Amino acid sequence: MGIGDVIDESTKALQKGDIEVGFGDAQLQNRSERLTSPGLNAIHPNGIPIRTDLVYPPIGNDFFASSDAVSPTGIFSFIMFEVFGRKGNSANINYDVSRVIDEGADAAQFSFTVGNEVEATTRSAENNAINNSERFYGGSGFNEAGSATSRQLIESQGDRxxxxxxxxxxxxITLYVPHQLQFNDSVQYEDKSMGDAARILEAMAGNKGAITDEVQLRALGAASSFAAGLPLGGLSGIEDTVKARLGFTENPRNEALFKNTERKSFNMSxxxxxxxxxxxxxxxNIVxxxxxxxxxELSASASVLFAPDEFELTFMYKKPGEGSxxxxxxxPKLGRCFLNSVNVDYAPNSxxxxxxxxxxxxxxxxxNFMQAFHMHRAMVLRGF
Structure with a gap:
């Protein structure tokens, strides 16, 4: 077996693999593991109990179910916060890219398992779903003729x-809709010089003046460089002196290039x-x-920090005279968000x-929340 055969066999060995990473499962996903009894006094002899379905202002259990129930606070609009986390912090990655190399297949076999849950079976299935979705929408509405996987991707609201x-x-947690409910969508652009490519395109388009000016600028630059390289320290600054005397500078031909969207950040009080x-x-319990x-959460070994949980924010309302x-x-929908900060004032008055x-x-x-995903125009059509 020659050296080439050895390299070929080594390459094939790298085309398949199984990687396991694990730091133990998250243990503190719910608040049932309190080590203290807050509010332990005559009024709460066993301390303040843990409550998980929280509504403020309190409006009674029958308000959301009964069509005759009237809000005692006069509030019929609410914002609901649901919490999502990750139980498994161990991952198994199994990959096989040999089909791409040996058979010319359009996608590699790829599986990613977190705990006991398989997140994805093949990368090709996901990509084919995007292709079949016809850019997620068609005309003024969404394409309903796509595959089941396509619809699943669309229904996932773009958060991939x-x-x-x-x-x-x-x-x-269900709270009243706060005052000053303000959201800002913004995108990022950056200035980039088109440089020589723009000059060539202008010349190809027949801009003879640009060709003439470019020859003069190059000649001026060459003369300045030559003078700076003369013996005894040379003569520097010729190009800058000419530009200062005549009052001009070279056009950098900058254009604004789209860079990315900015994640939406907002406050609620x-x-x-x-x-x-x-x-x-x-x-x-709300706080x-x-x-x-x-x-x-700090892992049992104290080596890693498990990511905080995510919040799903949904605006809700009840029609007067209806139970639903x-x-x-x-x-606009907010969807999945990260909570950046919680600021609590226990004495807000004078x-x-x-x-x-x-x-x-x-x-x-x-x-203070930050949207977990970047917005795009298809999501606007979905109500975000």
């Missing part, structure tokens, strides 16, 4: 992140004024839930005030 959290957790022990429990899911609560499509059990009478909470 590899690291998307998939496991729905216990906590769900909420004020809580609990009126009884039950509302104290609700508010405490604790946001803080808990915003922070990462529906998504409010009059406001004077602090507390109940006899030590609970604050009023709390102000500021949340």
């Amino acid at each position: 992140r590899i690291g998307k959290a998939l496991e729905k957790l216990e906590d769900r 909420f004020n809580f004024a609990p009126r009884n022990p039950d509302e104290v429990e609700i508010v405490f 604790e839930s946001f803080r808990f899911h915003m922070l990462p 609560v529906e998504e409010n499509l009059s406001i 004077r602090s005030a507390f109940f006899i059990d030590g609970s604050p009478c009023e709390i102000k909470m500021d949340l």
Whole structure:
């Protein structure tokens, strides 16, 4: 066997592989593992209990189900926060690219397993779904004639992140829609010089003046370089002197090139004024839930930090006289978001005030979110 055969066999060995990475599963996905008993007093002899389905202002359990129920607060619009996390932090990657090399296949076999859940079976299936979706939409509406996989991709609302959290957790928070609900969409452009390519294109287009000017500029640059290289230190600055005397500079032929979209960031502020022990429990759990899911988890070995959970934000409203609560499509969807910061003021007024059990009478909470995905125009047509 010659050296070429050895290299060929080594290359084929690299075409297939199985990689395992694991740091243990996340253990603290829900808040049931408290080590303390907050609010332990005569009013709460066992401490403030953990509550996972949280609504503020409290509107009664029958409000969302009954068509006759009337909101005691006069609020019929809400924003719902659902939490998603990752249980498995071990991954198995199995790949086989030999088909591409040996058979000329259009895609490599690729599987990616997190814990016991297979995230993807083949890369080709995903790419074919994109091709069959006819750019995700057709005309004024979405293409319904695509394959089932195509529809699944479209229904995923464009969020095709590899690291998307998939496991729905216990906590769900429903709050009133805050004031100053402002969102900003923006894109990035950058200046880039077209340089010699632009000059060549202009010359090919018959711009004789550009050719003449380019010859003069090149000659001036060559003369300046020659003078700077003369013995005894040379004569520098000729080109700059001529440009200063005649008052010109070379056109860099800059154009604005699209770079990327910017992730949407926004703030939400909420004020809580609990009126009884039950509302104290609700508010405490709301604040604790946001803080808990915003922070990462330290692995058992303390070697890695597991990513914080994600929030799915949905605007909801209830039609007067109807029992069903529906998504409010009059406001652009927000979808999956990261929570960047939680700022809690336990004495937001000029004077602090507390109940006899030590609970604050009023709390102000500021949340800063960042959309987890980059927007594109197809998502606008989906209501984002």
